[in-house]
Amino acid sequence: MFSRNLLRATALLPFLSTFTSAQNACNNSPDLCNRAYNNITYLGAHDSPFLRNEETSFSTSGNHYYNTTVQLDSGVRLLSAQVHKTNESGAEAWHLCHSSCNLLDAGSLGSWLTEIKTWMDANPRDIVTVLLVNSDNATPNDLGPIFRDSGIDKLAYTPPSTTTLPQTWPTLDALIGNNTRLMTFVASLSQPSTQYPYLMDEFTFVFENEFENTNPSNYSCNPDRPTNLGTPSAAQSSGRMFLQNHFLYSTQLFGIQSPNETYVNVTNAATGFGSLGDALGECTGVYGKPANFVLVDFFNERRG
Numbered sequence: 251m252f253s254r255n256l257l258r259a260t261a262l263l264p265f266l267s268t269f270t271s272a273q274n275a276c277n278n279s280p281d282l283c284n285r286a287y288n289n290i291t292y293l294g295a296h297d298s299p300f301l302r303n304e305e306t307s308f309s310t311s312g313n314h315y316y317n318t319t320v321q322l323d324s325g326v327r328l329l330s331a332q333v334h335k336t337n338e339s340g341a342e343a344w345h346l347c348h349s350s351c352n353l354l355d356a357g358s359l360g361s362w363l364t365e366i367k368t369w370m371d372a373n374p375r376d377i378v379t380v381l382l383v384n385s386d387n388a389t390p391n392d393l394g395p396i397f398r399d400s401g402i403d404k405l406a407y408t409p410p411s412t413t414t415l416p417q418t419w420p421t422l423d424a425l426i427g428n429n430t431r432l433m434t435f436v437a438s439l440s441q442p443s444t445q446y447p448y449l450m451d452e453f454t455f456v457f458e459n460e461f462e463n464t465n466p467s468n469y470s471c472n473p474d475r476p477t478n479l480g481t482p483s484a485a486q487s488s489g490r491m492f493l494q495n496h497f498l499y500s501t502q503l504f505g506i507q508s509p510n511e512t513y514v515n516v517t518n519a520a521t522g523f524g525s526l527g528d529a530l531g532e533c534t535g536v537y538g539k540p541a542n543f544v545l546v547d548f549f550n551e552r553r554g
Contacts, residue, residue: 276422294328311354363400394446406448466524494541
């Protein structure tokens, strides 16, 4: 009897340990809690809401096989999307579209933000970053009400200044404690707003390498945006966080570029020519530290 009870008690230990670790973890790891937000590498889903599955008739414009919720469940913590102005029954609306809403329309920005908020509410010890490619020059007054209506603005982090880099970024533990677990960057946000200060202009805080590659020989660690940085040393001394793009396009009829599905097992591989692993190692050497964000297509596909 004693040995049977001991066996039962021992069998519970892994579950109790898992529960305790989850209670103390930040982004699934206790080791990340005391790290500053800008001292971590986040896996990102490039064009997160654009799917290549039955829902979209396997559109060649889709970047992923699984939706944003599955991406988050799998460990993705940076979600990017393109936002475009559309007209719904004569009314202006902001939708998530891949290059053009005629190619792939993934629905309204508000619906996507609601999906993200639902996941964040169920995962209160996780920090999520949203990056919006501002294709039609949306202003904070365009986007802010959509964030507010979804309720996700209540989770948003507001920087000390919208125009200059903070001296220090908060730790993950601090973000969780303050329930400011959503970081929101908008590309080329011309005039940050005091009404919606959590909408951060991406290129004030982040720099990127080149993103339009159709040949793996063209991957580069050099800064591409903002254009005034020019060299790796200038980018490094600017204090901005580094977003490393690593995905490949293929050119279709009429010059339309679409995510290269055929080559993805190489693009997302751990080693080899054109691989994600080699690119990460190269850029770590250039900047002396790993990238803060790594954006990929088909996040679940890899080789090696």
